[in-house]
Amino acid sequence: xxxxxxxxxxxxxxxxxxxxxxxxxxxxxxxxxxxxxxxxxxxxxxxxxxxxxxxxxxxxxxxxxxxxxxxxxxxxxxxxxxxxxxxxxxxxxxxxxxxxxxxxxxxxxxxxxxxxxxxxxxxxxxxxxxxxxxxxxxxxxxxxxxxxxxxxxxxxxxxxxxxxxxxxxxxxxxxxxxxxxxxxxxxxxxxxxxxxxxxxxxxxxxxxxxxxxxxxxxxxxxxxxxxxxxxxxxxxxxxxxxxxxxxxxxxxxxxxxxxxxxxxxxxxxxxxxxxxxxxxxxxxx
Amino acid sequence: xxxxxxxxxxxxxxxxxxxxxxxxxxxxxxxxxxxxxxxxxxxxxxxxxxxxxxxxxxxxxxxxxxxxxxxxxxxxxxxxxxxxxxxxxxxxxxxxxxxxxxxxxxxxxxxxxxxxxxxxxxxxxxxxxxxxxxxxxxxxxxxxxxxxxxxxxxxxxxxxxxxxxxxxxxxxxxxxxxxxxxxxxxxxxxxxxxxxxxxxxxxxxxxxxxxxxxxxxxxxxxxxxxxxxxxxxxxxxxxxxxxxxxxxxxxxxxxxxxxxxxxxxxxxxxxxxxxxxxxxxxxxxxxxxxx
Numbered sequence: 243x244x245x246x247x248x249x250x251x252x253x254x255x256x257x258x259x260x261x262x263x264x265x266x267x268x269x270x271x272x273x274x275x276x277x278x279x280x281x282x283x284x285x286x287x288x289x290x291x292x293x294x295x296x297x298x299x300x301x302x303x304x305x306x307x308x309x310x311x312x313x314x315x316x317x318x319x320x321x322x323x324x325x326x327x328x329x330x331x332x333x334x335x336x337x338x339x340x341x342x343x344x345x346x347x348x349x350x351x352x353x354x355x356x357x358x359x360x361x362x363x364x365x366x367x368x369x370x371x372x373x374x375x376x377x378x379x380x381x382x383x384x385x386x387x388x389x390x391x392x393x394x395x396x397x398x399x400x401x402x403x404x405x406x407x408x409x410x411x412x413x414x415x416x417x418x419x420x421x422x423x424x425x426x427x428x429x430x431x432x433x434x435x436x437x438x439x440x441x442x443x444x445x446x447x448x449x450x451x452x453x454x455x456x457x458x459x460x461x462x463x464x465x466x467x468x469x470x471x472x473x474x475x476x477x478x479x480x481x482x483x484x485x486x487x488x489x490x491x492x493x494x495x496x497x498x499x500x501x502x503x504x505x506x507x508x509x510x511x512x513x514x515x516x517x518x519x520x521x522x523x524x525x526x527x
Numbered sequence: 528x529x530x531x532x533x534x535x536x537x538x539x540x541x542x543x544x545x546x547x548x549x550x551x552x553x554x555x556x557x558x559x560x561x562x563x564x565x566x567x568x569x570x571x572x573x574x575x576x577x578x579x580x581x582x583x584x585x586x587x588x589x590x591x592x593x594x595x596x597x598x599x600x601x602x603x604x605x606x607x608x609x610x611x612x613x614x615x616x617x618x619x620x621x622x623x624x625x626x627x628x629x630x631x632x633x634x635x636x637x638x639x640x641x642x643x644x645x646x647x648x649x650x651x652x653x654x655x656x657x658x659x660x661x662x663x664x665x666x667x668x669x670x671x672x673x674x675x676x677x678x679x680x681x682x683x684x685x686x687x688x689x690x691x692x693x694x695x696x697x698x699x700x701x702x703x704x705x706x707x708x709x710x711x712x713x714x715x716x717x718x719x720x721x722x723x724x725x726x727x728x729x730x731x732x733x734x735x736x737x738x739x740x741x742x743x744x745x746x747x748x749x750x751x752x753x754x755x756x757x758x759x760x761x762x763x764x765x766x767x768x769x770x771x772x773x774x775x776x777x778x779x780x781x782x783x784x785x786x787x788x789x790x791x792x793x794x795x796x797x798x799x800x801x802x803x804x805x806x807x808x809x810x811x812x813x814x815x816x817x818x
Contacts, residue, residue: 245798247562249595249805250787291794292757407698408705442699444577464696464753465785467579467778489757494788502784504580 266485278327311377368399378415438462461485470503479509568775581779606634750775761795
């Protein structure tokens with residue numbers, strides 16, 4: 243039987259008042275299942291108790307669309323030929339799910355085609371670039387330029403995975419906030435989201451401080467105290483978007499970074515939803 | 528360990544009761560409908576690498592009160608790098624005496640000469656119920672004979688032993704002070720050799736062969752501070768015999784609300800299981816040796 247105990251959480255009314263839009267929902271992040279959706283659906287279901295407790299309005303996840311972002315050749319072929327598999331998942335939770343497709347900067351032609359299929363024709367709102375493994379490429383590579391130009395034309399959101407790992411990168415395709423700042427300087431009219439604020443956020447915040455077209459995303463590392471306070475102080479609350487990283491991370495870890503921070507309620511509303519809504523310039527379902 | 532060591536500590540086991548904070552004495556007098564919360568993994572004072580919003584003791588206690596946390600087992604960040612451990616433990620005790628919620632958990636570093644005296648003071652002078660070890664920062668492994676000796680002495684004195692598997696994700700540590708997590712592989716064998724030992728592993732992400740061995744070892748407990756994933760804590764609870772998972776926040780390094788929410792967010796634990804994690808298991812471990 244479900245318990246009514248819920249220590250640590252604000253009241254449901256308080257949470258609703260924040261109008262939480264999650265920019266970084268990661269069900270089946272690496273592979274949605276051989277049939278294209280079973281693992282994904284199971285992972286979304288797994289996250290639902292926390293999503294309900296958090297009173298989230300929207301969740302943005304990162305679909306694989308068959309352009310080489312998994313190691314499964316059969317799935318890649320399936321995803322390329324059957325867009326209905328991806329659409330069916332979104333239609334199962336039509337009021338809840340948003341999508342930003344995973345792009346593969348190693349394959350520019352396929353990524354450009356995917357941008358037309360999924361952004362121009364809908365329903366996706368942006369793109370996600372991985373930070374390691376198959377399909378990843380450091381964001382300073384020239385391959386990114388034609389992709390960013392097209393994303394800008396389509397008014398899409400760009401989410402770039404970033405980490406500053408002590409001791410150096412753990413993957414050749416990884417990107418750091420400093421590298422994202424280099425790219426962002428070339429496209430000053432385009433907004434970029436620096437996922438995970440670089441993980442080691444004290445360096446990450448400094449790296450993007452002078453890049454006004456970069457926002458940081460809040461998930462992906464322990465609930466280390468003081469992060470949001472420093473980010474608001476150095477960047478302003480307008481440059482921070484909330485991410486849950488559910489279900490592989492947790493409501494507790496990720497939501498507490500914002501709700502427990504020593505910042506104003508107005509800043510919490512910006513971070514938890516307003517900023518992401520403002521960032522989205524494409525129609526949503 | 529010689530016979531005199533054991534006797535010296537064992538004779539004074541139990542002497543601590545009269546000096547326990549009121550939060551401990553009140554543990555058995557709670558209204559059963561009220562949710563009791565015990566944080567088994569707090570630390571006082573400043574983390575050496577940055578200021579933390581709750582690193583002032585008074586502010587930390589105010590936060591605990593606002594969250595309904597009735598008791599916190601508090602170690603000291605000074606015990607991680609300071610070599611004058613005796614004065615660090617003294618400051619910890621003095622700070623804890625000001626707040627009913629705080630229970631001091633001293634540091635002992637068996638790499639330092641005379642560590643047995645630190646252990647004796649933790650028990651006899653400071654009336655601590657347990658000690659906390661930072662084997663990785665102090666530079667020894669758990670198959671070191673000094674660790675086995677320390678565990679025997681502490682157990683003979685009625686003290687539980689907390690082992691912090693890590694403090695900070697090693698991906699975000701200061702580049703000039705990178706400290707790998709404690710290798711827990713030898714721990715199960717050592718604990719099995721010390722009858723009555725009570726050991727709690729802190730800040731551990733339960734996985735791998737070491738966890739499987741520890742799961743089979745009675746009297747090895749775990750805290751929840753770095754168990755992540757929306758259903759990570761229920762999975763940990765379900766994978767162990769009853770009573771082995773204790774609530775811990777790793778505050779002020781981590782945000783205490785994070786740990787509180789993670790226990791219940793997946794709705795997989797019923798009321799009794801939640802109460803066990805939040806407090807009952809900690810109370811049981813605390814009192815098991817009759818302190």
